[in-house]
Amino acid sequence: MSDPQTFMSAPDERGHFGNFGGRFVPEALMPACFELEAAFIEAWNDVAFTDEYHQVLREFGGRPTPITPLTRLSEQLGIRLFAKREDLAHTGSHKINNVVGQTLLTKRMGKKRVIAETGAGQHGVATATAAARLGLECTVYMGEVDTERQALNVFRMELLGATVVPVTSGSRTLKDAVNEAMREWVTCVEDTHYCLGSVMGPHPFPWMVREMQSIIGVEAAEQLRALGIDPPDMVVACVGGGSNAAGVFAGFANSSTRLVGIEAAGGSAVGNGSPGVLHGMKSLLMQDEFGQIQEAHSISAGLDYPGIGPEHAYLAESGRGEYFAIGDSDVINALQVLSLTEGIIPALETAHAVAWILQEAGREIPLGSTVLLNLSGRGDKDVAQVREILRAQR
Amino acid sequence: MSDPQTFMSAPDERGHFGNFGGRFVPEALMPACFELEAAFIEAWNDVAFTDEYHQVLREFGGRPTPITPLTRLSEQLGIRLFAKREDLAHTGSHKINNVVGQTLLTKRMGKKRVIAETGAGQHGVATATAAARLGLECTVYMGEVDTERQALNVFRMELLGATVVPVTSGSRTLKDAVNEAMREWVTCVEDTHYCLGSVMGPHPFPWMVREMQSIIGVEAAEQLRALGIDPPDMVVACVGGGSNAAGVFAGFANSSTRLVGIEAAGGSAVGNGSPGVLHGMKSLLMQDEFGQIQEAHSISAGLDYPGIGPEHAYLAESGRGEYFAIGDSDVINALQVLSLTEGIIPALETAHAVAWILQEAGREIPLGSTVLLNLSGRGDKDVAQVREILRAQR
Amino acid sequence: MKSLETYLRALRSTGRKALVPYFVAGVTPDWTQHVEAAVHAGADAIEIGIPFSDPMMDGVVIQEAAYQALEAGTTFDTLCAELATLSTSVPLIAMTYYNIFHHYGLERSTGQLQASGISGAIVPDLPFEEASDWMKASSEHDVSNIFLVAPSTPPDRMGKLASLTEGFCYASARMAVTGRSSDHGDGGRVVEGIRKFSDIPTYIGIGISTPEQARDAASVSDGVIVGSALVQIILNGGGANDVENFVSSFRRAID
């Protein structure tokens, strides 16, 4: 079970990572899942496809993203800290990797439209972006509460030609946007691909999205090797659904590197969750004693999700991955520290990982360790919110 | 005069590009200009320095930025259009190239503080960023009107540890921020470097900033060559002070490529200006019949400047560069077209260059031409403003 | 053969088309009286929706009802206790999402269903590939495991579902979640497909909202399931009388 070779390869044929994963969707969607799985496997094994995917990420997406040595912070913490700069990717986060892959696949499947869910709007903007590039139609489902909180991102998607549909059911946030996207997908599977935004949902999504994000880890491992670090002692990433974490972990799964995922304390599926079934997957979920899904509460919209991707549940259960949680107040501080010390304003999601490193240097992270932080996104989307919070504190 | 070899090399020893440039500053600042010139020449000829500059831009700044073929737009316009993606550089525009160079130079000169002017805040944020990375103190002068219009950028600079000083003199915008930064520099030249944000000001700034931005053009020429384009028929860039244009032009100055700069119609120093002296340089300026400088008026804060860098004035006068102007309404349309067609929301500044290409394809730009657009920055900073404008139009 | 299927096959053999109304448990305090009214008006079986926080297969009407039921404190335990007070002659069939049973425990869930007089379960987000544990547990408690077949289901898969489903086979009339559309959809085509593989009773559901649609659907199948249209009446404040009138009108249409 702890043979590193067994981690982060393909799931079993029904999409299981150990006890997690699988495919829990209405019968009407099963054919679409099969079709997608077949199309993905076929495309992913076709060099022409993967070449195009890599080319688009290079020419359009801004890859490879650099590794930045965080020199001043390293000195302060007594570790050697590096950042993988997904904040420099087009649209400002790792989300572009996945949507470039999925929109190319959409075209290859002969579909002319994508739908997507979004929380804060990062995945929605990324999807609208990749769709615009290919001339695909795009509809994005977004909780009504989020459309109000993130009105500018709604406008951004509209500028990119997408239609944004406010979701008025349930808590009117990300979780409900996923439900609604699934409902809509049922009605239009013929010509529409559901471009899911993280390593969650029914098979093949968790696997496919991880594969499309693994470019982060593959690049990072190579870049660190060039710096003489092979492998680093630890890789740290924030975890909402878990796509940026899965992507970076994938480059180090079969090494001695400790893989550390940081959840929001108010959305901690590993820390506070239990096995369950939601959004097409079996995974760890925050739920009450009768299996009703609980709402997550986090300062960062991208981690405001009561579940976690099934492969992370498996990594957690098997011990290959370690998962910790960070509360809202530490997050604001971490954002400030990284900005002040290194000139990089991280996304609030990313700031969770930063906060954990600040907290654990010299404790969970032995002094002198080499640590790779996956800097999943930039904080521009968050500065207005952070400003309000800091004002309220004063 | 039109021998391409004579363009975009060093200015004469007093900083003249033809009839323009030079050094028009209070006597108190002359020694600082000499010191800076000497330090720049010495550093720029020291491989250790240029290596570090390149390394920081690579590891921290996100260089090289890619060239994106704008396939769908090319098809629509009947030209072959490519974009140099400065929007993917750290902090979202080409401004980072210059500030990385100048802050490294600041440290090398043994100074521990930088000051800067900013209009919309892009150069201010970039300077604060580069200063934070090196632990330099940073003060940014910003017109009071702009601090209100761009409150989020003020907060961003503060997050990065900079002090933002609202300038209450004159029109309380960029022009006055430059005046104020110069006034302040007089009082603190000893330990403070003035990190000027464009190819303007007294010698050596126009030359130094162009050199530090020329990485754009050098990269682009090489990248296009790899695509079999050597050289392109035309390079198009927006022009405020002119740093992104100078940077990209520098890669093509000694070729047959047409160099085209696009000013804002309300800030058109070439189209509506005449020779004059401002902010330490002789250049083309918008001024009234008695030599009072006029306020520029543009939808885009970064082009809201009544002057232009002296080397551009020279390129315009000599005919090596061609300069045109674009009005506000075409800019909004161009921003929408690029977003919808290619999935890239450009900065309003950049959208001027896009608008000109949309307008002139098949006219000034012969069908079939290969054209490089310098995509100087991303539009995230502008979406709130664009939203208001489009709302007001409806 | 589990008891539900025996019952429904016998029903069909009388020539009667089955009418299966759907209720959300706990949506109002008097919801069990609605169930009784439906039976009184001629329902042949009752689908009991167990509310779930994230009803992915349901449209706005049932979402809203589930939300109200949860807000009112409905749990699997409370609704089972209420069902125990119900004296009705027709089969009860649970409809909910897998997480409810998975979290409660499969063995414990099916035991409780049986104890509450529920003889079948529809779990729309549990495809047969993932259902083996559930099928094992439900077999031990005489709970029939009812699968849906969708218009998109390919023939080979249809055969598999037709052979696995117990009690009846749920033919989805359309590619949509509950409560949408107004025509009678693809139900007939789906039923035709199922009948190539099995003679199990086949009912059409999803989007049947008028007596006319029900008549059309019943004419090509063994019965109809009526959900959102009925739940809407209850959300509008309708009482047992309204339920009885509504169900009666469907009864008359399909007889």
Place this chain on the structure above:
Amino acid sequence: MKSLETYLRALRSTGRKALVPYFVAGVTPDWTQHVEAAVHAGADAIEIGIPFSDPMMDGVVIQEAAYQALEAGTTFDTLCAELATLSTSVPLIAMTYYNIFHHYGLERSTGQLQASGISGAIVPDLPFEEASDWMKASSEHDVSNIFLVAPSTPPDRMGKLASLTEGFCYASARMAVTGRSSDHGDGGRVVEGIRKFSDIPTYIGIGISTPEQARDAASVSDGVIVGSALVQIILNGGGANDVENFVSSFRRAID
């Protein structure tokens, strides 16, 4: 030697310290009366600020005055016309930024200065390296070209400036723009430096705002220039009387 220098050398030879008040032309409609009042109170020369939109060398007080003057419609032409009405015995010295003259034309500017009775010019953003055209034009019209020397000016450059400046040499008391600070600054050190190279009269300016500061500065130089403190009085609404009192107080202090 141009006439201004002849005059100022003669003044020095009498043992009198020069007092040079600064006015912004056009800041109020009666600004020329302020000039006259200053002369009446004992000013030895007058600095006439020609307002410019972007006064890079000036602090907030003079900025504000220049702004008001421009708003009132002051131009190089209007202020010269007004100066022509002035009958005063002391030299007038223009102070402005290079763009004003550059745009008006160097030859035309110096001609107009001369015609308006202005015998010197301070152009703080025109270093000698860029000044040859200007020096040529001003020579043709007996306009003395006055250079500033700053505390940061290195010795070799000081020598060059001392040899080029005409009329007097402007010793900047501090590294600052006009109107700041309260001590007497580095003026003495700067004057000392200049005197190593030239015996031209040397006046201290920049930040001289009280009679005490003026006395200190005059004690180590040939005269003082008083700007912002005086302009502030006018911005506050002060009239010719207030100007006269202000200038008198400085006169008394340095005599």
